[in-house]
Ligand SMILES: Nc1nc2c(ncn2[C@@H]2O[C@H](COP(=O)(O)OP(=O)(O)OP(=O)(O)O)[C@@H](O)[C@H]2O)c(=O)[nH]1
């Protein structure tokens with residue numbers, strides 16, 4: 001009789017440029033929408049933990065903000081999350097949009113610092129021919145010694161199983177870090193604030209989503225519903241009016257869509273009390289950025 005395989009566990013950091021599909025990929029692996037994902041770049045601002053378990057393994061995924069050259073304190077905090085995830089990881093997934101021809105050299109310099117196995121994930125293969133995807137991989141392979149290359153469409157669930165096997169094959173034997181039925185470690189109020197932020201990205205334009213953040217002031221599980229009191233915080237007074245909109249129409253819509261998506265996420269009725277507050281230049285203030293939950 002053959003020996004049973006030892007249980008394996010470890011951390012996998014998902015890194016790459018904004019909009020490469022990191023959050024969509026993690027959601028697809030987990031089979032649930034845990035990390036907000038939109039068509040706009042820089043949607044993710046934190047390190048989002050997503051846990052994939054089966055009988056023989058547990059992979060703790062760390063979704064991260066897209067790698068950028070930070071210009072203000074919020075972006076600096078976002079890059080600290082990326083660095084922390086890379087430090088904590090056993091395996092790094094470097095995800096690239098197959099159509100993105102501008103991968104900066106500093107991305108490879110960063111990867112080299114950690115001396116960890118890096119899997120190249122060529123994503124969005126549904127948008128190009130196979131030939132084009134292969135060529136893209138060859139160009140990137142000439143710049144860094146990847147442990148493996150996997151082709152995926154996070155959106156259409158292609159290549160996901162292959163990627164998972166590649167990650168697990170690189171993990172060491174070890175017990176699970178979390179109970180096997182756990183999907184994440186963030187409190188429900190965090191997800192509520194993220195889902196409101198997702199609606200800010202979907203419903204507002206230009207600087208607004210990038211200037212705003214959301215703070216849940218009160219979260220109360222009542223008998224019949226969850227009561228949530230949340231604040232949308234903006235950078236400048238003029239942005240407050242834009243969030244509210246003519247006759248309060250915009251914020252009404254924001255509240256309605258946010259409530260529905262939170263209800264879908266928690267599977268319970270929600271009462272959402274939403275307000276707007278101005279905190280002058282919060283984005284540029286290290287202390288305020290930290291106090292608003294962006295600390296690693
Ligand atoms: N066609 C196609 N689109 C994809 C694929 N994966 C992700 N997308 C889309 O790309 C956009 C960005 O996806 P996200 O998952 O938010 O990307 P991200 O890398 O997490 O972005 P940031 O959090 O901003 O760094 C969304 O509109 C996704 O639907 C894919 O495989 N194919």
Ligand SMILES: [Mg+2]
Pocket residue numbers: 022023024036037043044064065066
């Ligand atoms: Mg993301």
